[in-house]
Amino acid sequence: MEFKRSFRINTTDRRCVYPKVHSWSLDGSGDCCSWDGVECDEVTGRVIALDLSSNCLSGTMSPNTTLFRLVHVESLNLAFNSFNFSSIPYGFGNLSKLQYLNLSSSDFSGEIPRDISQLSKLVSLDLSHFSSETLRMPNMGGFIHNLTKLKELDLSLVSLSSPFPPMLANFSSLTLLKLASCGLSGNFPVSIFQLPNLEVLSVANNSNLSGFFPKLHWEIPTSIGNLSLLNELAAWGCYFSGSLPSSMGNLSHLTELYLDGNNLQGQIPISFANLAQLLVLLLSYNNLSGDSLEWMVNLTKLTSLSISGNRFFLVILSAILTILDLSHNDLYGDILGALQNLKNLIMLYLNSLSLNGVLNINDLFTLKNLKVLDLSNNNISFTKSFINATTLKLTNLKLDSCNLTEFPQFIGYSDELRELSLQHNRIQGIIPRLTWNNSKESLLYIDLSNNLLSGFEENQTHLPLPNLNYLDISSNLLETTLPTPPPLVMLYNISNNFLSGEVPTSICEARSLTVLDLSNNALNGTLPPCLGSIGPLILLNLARNKFDGMIPHGYLNGCALRMIDLRENQLSGNVPRSLGNCGMLEYLNLGDNQINDTFPFWLSELTYLKVIGLRSNNFHGPIESSLSEFNFTSLHILDISNNNFNGEFPSNLLKSCHAMKIMVGQDKLAYLDIFGFLPNVSFNISMNSSHTYAMKLMNKGTKREYAKIPDVLMAIDLSNNKFEGFIPKLIGDLESLRMLNLSNNLLNGGIPSSLANLAVLEALDLSRNNLVGEIPQQLARLTFLSFFDVSHNRLSGPIHVECNLIHSGAVHL
Known part of the structure; x- marks a missing residue:
């Protein structure tokens, strides 16, 4: 009962099935063996099993539980x-x-306690994890050392x-081994393929794990037969290379094979025809080939x-x-005819097959169970004569x-459509009602971006799509007023058009936005004052319009922006x-407006803030x-140029x-964005709007628009103000x-020699100040420097920069 009282019951959790602890009560008998989820030994009466899975529990587990x-x-x-993403408590030992x-x-979350590794009688251990918080096991080899009965x-x-810990090859009792998405690296030990009882093996999505499929260990000996019981093998998203051995055809119990996203080469062995029990075969995105x-x-x-x-030509x-x-x-x-x-x-996914010409849509109408169709990246159009088009029951259609x-006219006959994507075409004119007329109750996702659309039929200002979650009509030629978003919409993108008029206050009625x-x-x-009170709002982009007046106030506590x-x-x-209530804010760009204010010191309370753009205001x-006192711990870009700031530097x-x-790693190019925080409202069509951060920066003497900001870009622009005093050494x-x-x-004052510590500096502009003295010779160490301007100062002495910079015109003295 004490355990029950230490948690609250959250029946809104999607994982909740039934709160078994509701049946737990001391009714005078004191017998807990009759409680739901509790199993007792029939002789001793002691609790030997406790199943509280999907039990709606919410809270943290104390070490004293x-x-x-x-x-x-x-x-x-x-x-x-x-x-609640608390640590697994010490005590399971x-x-x-x-x-x-x-x-x-x-x-x-956090580190898995070592005392679990002392449970030497464990036969089954499942710590799999599906959340954004990290659960860690720093030394897997040491952790599993005593768990040999698994x-x-x-x-x-x-x-x-x-x-990958090679000692797992000694765990001869293993029937199931799942180590997907664990950050494993190095070579996959082929000795794992000798485990005689293995039925399920998953090492999927470990992109640094390399290896090959052995040609010998798959062959079945006359006695036990290595892997003869294997029914599921998942190694997708790794770096396995080489060819598929013909001996894989001996895995007669195999029902599921996932090898997509590797570097496998050559042909699929004809011995795969022996995999008579196979239900699922995923080999996509390798270098496999074959004529037939x-x-x-x-x-x-x-x-x-x-x-x-891959590179296949014909499939039966x-x-x-x-x-x-x-x-x-x-x-x-x-191809369509062959599918009848x-x-x-x-x-059915047929995208990027170099299909050309007019497709006979009637071939698809014979597939009466077809729900999902993707024909994107083909140069096609469709016949306009239909034979019994009402048989088409598509739920997901992608024709990007x-x-x-x-x-396509057949869209109007679909009355169960949930997701429709027609982006990056050349569709012109108005958006007809037939696009959603029969599916307006079922539609959740519409993407019509990057077309030539000019408006809505009958100039609709309210879209009759009561359950729509995602609407993207960006990058078209719309010349209307702003349509009110549907009530349940989560993503509403109508950017890069020619919309005019005001933003109606009714936009705030979309409470899921x-x-x-x-x-x-x-x-x-x-701007509607209510914009600050839309609770779930993560991204607000109103840039490059003609809005005037005040920035809306009233951002609430817990603001998610x-x-x-x-x-x-x-x-x-x-x-x-009140923007200080937006504790998760990463990007704030108010540049090129007419804001009249002092520097907002309180922004330093926003510990996740990476970009501040205040340029060209008052x-x-x-x-x-x-x-x-400031605490801009996460800041990547600070642009307060073209204002009237004054006083000490x-x-x-x-x-x-x-x-x-901190020097940011450059192994893999990444960009600042909020993609990981956006809702994925699509089941079969991925959400294509990346929503990378963008801004305009002065770089190397010219304004440059960064459509995407690399996460390695660190920039400070204090130009065109009235700051006084010395350039501090701490900039180094x-x-x-x-x-x-x-x-x-x-x-x-002088140019501090500490600037030579800025090893990756590409552009340095100190022009139009009152600097004196010599250019520090240490600046010659700045090998990445491609723009250097110290003109219009009172400097003297020799020039200590790379000669090639001078000849290229990138040095201004």
Whole structure:
């Protein structure tokens, strides 16, 4: 009962099935063996099993929990609850008789306690993890050393970040081994393929794990037969190379094979025809090839096949297929006609097959079970005569980049459509009602972006789509007023059009709105004050319009905004202090407006803030003072240029920019964005709007628009103000700076030699100040420097920069 009282019941959790602890009560008998989820030994009456999976529990588990007093328990299942991303408590080691332990998908985080590794009787251990928080096992080899009786081990999405532990090959009882998405690296030990009882093996999505499939160990000896029981093999998203050995055809129990996203080469062995039990075969995105796959007709149980992203020419298919992905291949012939016999097809992906011409849509109408169709990246159009089009029951239709010039008429006959994507075509004119007329109740997702659409039929201002979650009509030619978003919409993107008029206050009635992008239009008037009170809003982009008046105030506590872009409007007044309630804010760009305010010191309370853009406004007053304390720990870009700031150089502000003091790794190019925080409202069509941060920066003497900001770009622009005093030596601590612009101020003194510490600096502009003395010879060490301007100062002495810079005209003296 004490355990029950330590948690609250959250029946709104999607993992919740039934709160078993509701049946727990002391009715006078004191007998807990009759409680739901509790099993007792029939002789001793002691609790030996506790199953509280999907039990709606919410809270943290204390190390002093009464659970750890159940020392006779042999099976414990706490899966699919929410422990609020707390650490797994130390104490499971007390349960020395445990054979089955399942803590999967229960919102734990932090390091897995070592005492679990003392449970030497464990037969099944499931710590798999499916959340954004990290669950770590730093030394897997040491952790599993004593767990030699394991038959089932699932550590999917647990951060191991280590080489694959070869000792697992000694765990001869293993029937299930799942180590997907664990950050494994190095070579995959082929000795794993000798485990005689293995039925399920998953090492998927470990991109640094390399290896090959051995040609010998798959052959079945006359006695036991290595891997003869294997029924599932998942190694997708790794770096396996080489060819598929013909001996894989001996895995007669195999039902599921996932090898997509590797570097496998050559042909699929004809011995695969012997995999008679195979239900799922995913080989997409490798370098496999072949003229014919006629042997596939022998796979009579195959229901799901994906061979996309290879180089196949002809495929003979099983009639019972329900999922088929042939995209990104070199198939030839009448593909749609060849599919007419696949009466069970539910999902069909034929994108990027170099299809040309007019497709006979009637071929698809014979597939009466078809729900998902993707024909993107083909140069096609459709016949306009239909034979019984009402038989088409599509739920998901994707026709992106097909060179379409009009809406396919058959869309209007679909009355179950949930997702429609027609982006990147050449569809002209108005959006007809038939696009959603029969599916207006079912539609969740519409993407019509990057076309030539000019308006809505009958100038609709309210779209009759009551359940729509995602609407993207960006980058068209719309010349209407702003349509009110549907009531349940989460993403509303109508940017890059020619919309005019004001934003109606009714926009705030979309209480689920997460992304609102109205940028690059001709909208005007004042902004609705309610914009700050849309609770779920993460992205607000109203840049490049003609809005005037004040920035809306009233941002509430717990404000979820991560990006606010209001640049290039005519907004005035001050920066709302209530923005301090947006504790997750990463990007704030108010540049090129008419804001009249002092520097918003309180922004330093926003610890995630990476970009501040205040350029070209009427900001004024000093920033540096004895009272100035800043904490801009995450800042990547600071642009306060073209204002009226004055007083001492803001040394304390720059001193607090800790992210600029750390050299960012450059192994893989990445950009600042909020993609990971956006809702994925699509089941079969991925959300294509990346929503990378963008801004305009002065770089190398010219304004440059950054449509995407690399995460390695660290920049400070204080130019065109009235800052006075010396350039502080501490700027040399900002080692990851790539752009520094202090031009057009009233700075005096010398150029500090500490600037030579800025090893990746690409642009340095100190022009139009009152600097004196010599250019420090140490600056010659700045090998990345491609722009150097110290003109219009009072400098003297020799020039210590690279000669090639001088000859290229990138040095201004």
